Amino acid sequence: MGSTSTTSSLVLEEATIEDVPAIRDIWFAAFTQPVIGELFPDSPAMRQWVLNDWHLNDFKTRPFQKYLRVVDTASRDEQGRPRLVAFGKWDLSMPQERGRRFPQWHPSSPYERCEELINGLEKERMRVMGDEKHYYLDTVGTHPDYQRRGAGSMLVQWGCDLADRDDVSAYVDASKEGAPLYQKHGFVDYSPPGSDVASMARRKKTA
Numbered sequence: 001m002g003s004t005s006t007t008s009s010l011v012l013e014e015a016t017i018e019d020v021p022a023i024r025d026i027w028f029a030a031f032t033q034p035v036i037g038e039l040f041p042d043s044p045a046m047r048q049w050v051l052n053d054w055h056l057n058d059f060k061t062r063p064f065q066k067y068l069r070v071v072d073t074a075s076r077d078e079q080g081r082p083r084l085v086a087f088g089k090w091d092l093s094m095p096q097e098r099g100r101r102f103p104q105w106h107p108s109s110p111y112e113r114c115e116e117l118i119n120g121l122e123k124e125r126m127r128v129m130g131d132e133k134h135y136y137l138d139t140v141g142t143h144p145d146y147q148r149r150g151a152g153s154m155l156v157q158w159g160c161d162l163a164d165r166d167d168v169s170a171y172v173d174a175s176k177e178g179a180p181l182y183q184k185h186g187f188v189d190y191s192p193p194g195s196d197v198a199s200m201a202r203r204k205k206t207a
């Protein structure tokens, strides 16, 4: 899909491999929830892991994972390019095709807690979606300077449009911060009462 102009200076485009360091930086800036800090304690070594083992590796080896960027054409980064202000990652594969979602954890991550969290998310996704073909919204993050300006919506909309075109469903395991954004795009919360993460599905139009 090509770029999409908006009335603001924010533009959605497919990301390139050169964007991955900026994507990593947005990830650390946006995901400030305490649990993220416990699972991925911020350090130079962890930043290298997020860059190389996680995102660069996925970018190079998983063509079914679509990395998107939102840039602000009215602002420049240090290289003089439009500033990257938000990113999203849509995974068009089903879990069994994709395999393990994360690389082996960094040694400073609490192994058991990471495994428990991720296995719990995978189990929920299986419970809610089963074999129903769907696209998975893996991540969406907007730099705090740019939140509530529509970048997150653009990233969610991209995958919803693709899902509608291909007549498939969509799924996201949503944080409390993310849930209202997904609701706005037609996702419904299927999680049991009281759960920290919302298991949200957007059923295909012909379901």
Ligand SMILES: CC(C)(COP(=O)(O)OP(=O)(O)OC[C@H]1O[C@@H](n2cnc3c(N)ncnc32)[C@H](O)[C@@H]1OP(=O)(O)O)[C@@H](O)C(=O)NCCC(=O)NCCS
Residues within 6 Å of the ligand: 030, 031, 032, 086, 139, 140, 141, 142, 143, 146, 147, 148, 149, 150, 151, 152, 153, 154, 173, 174, 175, 177, 178, 179, 180, 181, 182, 184
């Ligand atoms: C969640 C997040 C991606 C939203 O990005 P954003 O660029 O601010 O989203 P938008 O500006 O497109 O918001 C669209 C709509 O979503 C809803 N929304 C977004 N953020 C919200 C918030 N913090 N609280 C309540 N509603 C929110 C609103 O309805 C908003 O429309 P409005 O501003 O006209 O009211 C961003 O807050 C973020 O990066 N959070 C930290 C990382 C995270 O939790 N990501 C989601 C993981 S599931």
